[in-house]
Each structure stands twice: as C-alpha cells, then as structure tokens.
Amino acid sequence: MGFIKILLITFSLLGTLSSALGEDVLKIGTMDLPPYGWQDKAGPKYGIIYELNDEIGKRSGLSYSNQILPFKRMLALLKKGEIDLVSSQAHDASLSAGDKLAIQFDIDVIAGTRKSSKIKTFKDLKNKRFIYHRSASYKQLKNYPKSIVRVNSYEQSLSLLSKNRASDASVFSEPAYYYWMKQLGFTPKDFGNVILIEKAKKQWVFIRKDYPVNKRRKIKRIVEQIYKENMYNQLLNKYGKGE
Numbered sequence: 001m002g003f004i005k006i007l008l009i010t011f012s013l014l015g016t017l018s019s020a021l022g023e024d025v026l027k028i029g030t031m032d033l034p035p036y037g038w039q040d041k042a043g044p045k046y047g048i049i050y051e052l053n054d055e056i057g058k059r060s061g062l063s064y065s066n067q068i069l070p071f072k073r074m075l076a077l078l079k080k081g082e083i084d085l086v087s088s089q090a091h092d093a094s095l096s097a098g099d100k101l102a103i104q105f106d107i108d109v110i111a112g113t114r115k116s117s118k119i120k121t122f123k124d125l126k127n128k129r130f131i132y133h134r135s136a137s138y139k140q141l142k143n144y145p146k147s148i149v150r151v152n153s154y155e156q157s158l159s160l161l162s163k164n165r166a167s168d169a170s171v172f173s174e175p176a177y178y179y180w181m182k183q184l185g186f187t188p189k190d191f192g193n194v195i196l197i198e199k200a201k202k203q204w205v206f207i208r209k210d211y212p213v214n215k216r217r218k219i220k221r222i223v224e225q226i227y228k229e230n231m232y233n234q235l236l237n238k239y240g241k242g243e
Contacts, residue, residue, distance in 0.1 A: 024062055024063060025062060025063045025064065025065065026056075026057055026060050026062045026063070026064040026065075026084055026085065026219075027064070027065050027067075027082070027083040027084045027085070028053045028054075028056065028057055028064060028065060028066040028067070028083065028084065028085045028086070029066075029067055029069050029074040029077060029078060029083040029085070029086040030045075030047065030049050030050045030053050030066055030067065030068050030069070030074075030086075030087065031049065031068075031069065031070070031071045031074055031086075031087070031088070032068045032069055032070050032071070033071065033153070033154070033176075034046075034047065034153075034154070034155070034176075034179065034180075035047055035048055035175055035176060035179035035180075035239040035240060036048050036049040036050070036087075036175075036176075037049050037050040037068050038050075038068060039068045045066070045068055047068075047239070048175060048232065048235045048236070048238075048239050049087045049104075049203075050066065050068065051231075051235055052087065052104060052105070052226065052231060052232065052235070053066055053085070053087060054066050055226055055231065056085065056205070056219060056222055056223060056226065059222045059225075059226075060215075060218065060219060060222060062215075067083070071088075071135065072093075072135075074086050075088070075093050075094060075097040075098075076097070078097045078098045078206065078208055079096065079097040079098070079208075081208050081209075081210060083208070084207065084208050084211055085101075085205060085206070085207055085208070085211075085219065086098065086205070086206050087104050087203060087204070087205055087206070088203070088204060088206055089201060089202065089203055089204065090202065090204055094204070094206055097206065098206035098207055098208050098209055099206060099207050099208075099209055099211075100204045100205075100206060101204065101205045101206060101207045101216065101219065101220050101223060102204070102205050102220045102223035102224050102227070103202050103203070103204055103205075103223075103224075103227055104203045104204060104205050104223060104226070104227065104232070105203050105227065105232035106200035106201065106202060106203070106232075107173050107174065107175070107200070107201050107203055108173070108174040108196065108198070108199055108200065108201070109138065109171065109172070109173055109174070109196075109197040109198040109201050110171070110172055110173075110174050110177060110194050110195060110196055110197055111125060111130075111169045111170065111171050111172070111194070111195040111197055112157075112158065112161060112169065112170050112172055112177050112191050112192075112194060113161075113168060113169045113191060113192035113193055113194070113195065114161055114165070114167065114168055114169065114191065114192055115190060115191050115192050116165075116192070117168045117169065117192045118192070119168065119169060119192055119193055119195060120193055121195070122195055122196070122197075124195075125141070125144055125168075125169060125195060126144050127144070127145075127146045128144070128145065128146060128168035128169055129145065129146050129147045129148075129149075129166060129167045129168045129169075130144075130145040130146075130147070130148045130149070130167065130168070130169055130170065130171065131148075131149050131150075131151060131157050131160055131161055131164075131167050131169070131170035131171070132148050132149070132150050132151075132157075132170075132171055133150070133151065133152075133153070133154065133157065133171070134150045134151065134152055136171060138171060138197060138198070140197050140198055141171070141197065149166075149167060154172055154173075154176035154177070154179075154180050155180050155183070155184070157170040157171075157172065157180075158170065158172075158177065158180045158181065158184060158186070159184060161191065162184075162186060162190060162191070169195070171197060173201075175236055175239060175240065177194070178240045179239055179240035181240075182240045183240075205219075205223045207219065
C-alpha cells in the first residue's frame with residue numbers, strides 16, 4: 001500500500017511539474033496565408049505576421065513555439081487553450097476565441113481593378129463583379145457587388161483578376177496585392193486603379209481567455225513596443241510593398 005501511495009505522489013508531482021513547465025512555454029499561432037505566414041516544404045517559415053509573432057516570442061523571455069496553421073484551426077486551438085496567442089482582425093470568430101490584447105499593426109484594405117474596367121473612385125465599384133477571399137466580408141461594400149466569386153487565396157484572386165473579364169475588381173489587404181503581383185510577374189500596368197476600401201484597419205494580438213494576468217500584461221507591453229517601433233512597415237519592404 002505504501003508503494004502505491006509513493007507512486008501516486010510521484011505521478012502527481014510529475015504532473016504538477018509538467019504543467020508548470022508548460023505554462024512557461026508561449027505557444028503562438030500564425031495563420032497560413034502568404035505573405036503573412038507560410039512554411040516551405042524544406043521547413044523554413046516566413047511571413048510578415050510570422051516575423052512579428054516571432055519577435056513577441058523572443059522578447060517574452062519564455063521558451064516559445066510559433067506554428068503556421070490554417071486560420072480556422074488556429075482560432076479553434078486558441079479557444080480550446082491549446083495555443084496562447086494569435087494575430088487576427090477583430091472578427092466575431094476571433095472575439096469568441098480569445099481576448100483582444102493590443103494592436104499589432106494597421107493595414108489598408110484595397111480593391112485591385114481589372115485593367116479595362118475604367119473604375120476610378122469608390123462609387124464606381126457599385127454593381128461591379130467582385131472576387132473575394134473565401135472568408136472575407138467588407139461592411140463598406142455592403143450591397144455594392146453585382147456578384148461575388150470566392151477563391152481560396154490572394155494568389156488566386158490576382159491571377160483571376162488578370163485574365164477573367166467576368167470580374168471587375170478583387171479585394172485585398174494591401175501587402176497581399178503587391179506581394180503576389182511580384183510573385184506572379186505582374187506590374188501595376190497590368191491592372192487598373194487601386195481603390196481604397198478601408199484605411200488603417202486594426203490587426204490585433206489575441207490572447208487565450210485564461211492566460212495568466214501577469215504574463216498577459218508583459219506580452220501586451222511587448223506588442224505595444226513593437227507597434228511603436230513600426231516593425232510592420234519594415235517587413236512590408238521585405239515582403240513586397242508597392243512602389
């Protein structure tokens with residue numbers, strides 16, 4: 001009987017130690033969406049948000065992991081408490097999965113237009129045929145599109161806009177438009193005017209809802225400092241900012 005008690009105590013102590021060690025590992029999730037986050041087949045990881053999130057990990061003083069994950073899975077893991085921190089705009093799904101901690105960067109939302117579309121102003125987008133990313137919605141464009149084609153990536157958005165005369169405009173976060181233009185060998189001359197949809201949309205760091213308060217405050221300060229340093233704009237140049 002004494003031997004069994006010793007085993008139980010040992011397992012209990014090991015479990016407590018494991019839990020404590022796990023609490024000292026900051027588990028970060030980055031969405032799998034170039035140019036914000038992606039992983040090469042060879043293993044290296046890249047992306048604007050990936051590097052911003054990695055900087056949070058480095059400055060935290062904790063051991064950390066930074067996984068590239070599909071967006072919906074990333075939010076599901078945050079909600080379950082299996083990861084601690086993600087970067088997202090303040091969608092309903094993000095708000096239900098975690099708590100807004102601090103603004104990571106501001107991002108412009110734009111519409112790229114087909115070269116022959118003759119769209120010059122926001123009002124010209126009325127009753128036009130749009131391409132949207134599969135999970136996107138834009139309150140500024142409510143009741144504007146005549147029709148919407150949904151695609152799985154910004155790469156597809158730009159490729160389709162370049163050759164599909166059945167579409168007039170495609171909505172992008174600005175870095176994705178210029179990144180994929182360069183990757184696919186296009187120049188601005190291959191498209192029409194760029195129309196601003198939303199200026200300086202907030203991208204937030206979300207933290208899991210039960211994350212310890214003292215560590216939450218520390219990470220909040222780190223994110224705010226990185227924001228002040230304007231690291232986001234430095235990374236725009238690296239990943240394909242428009243001229």
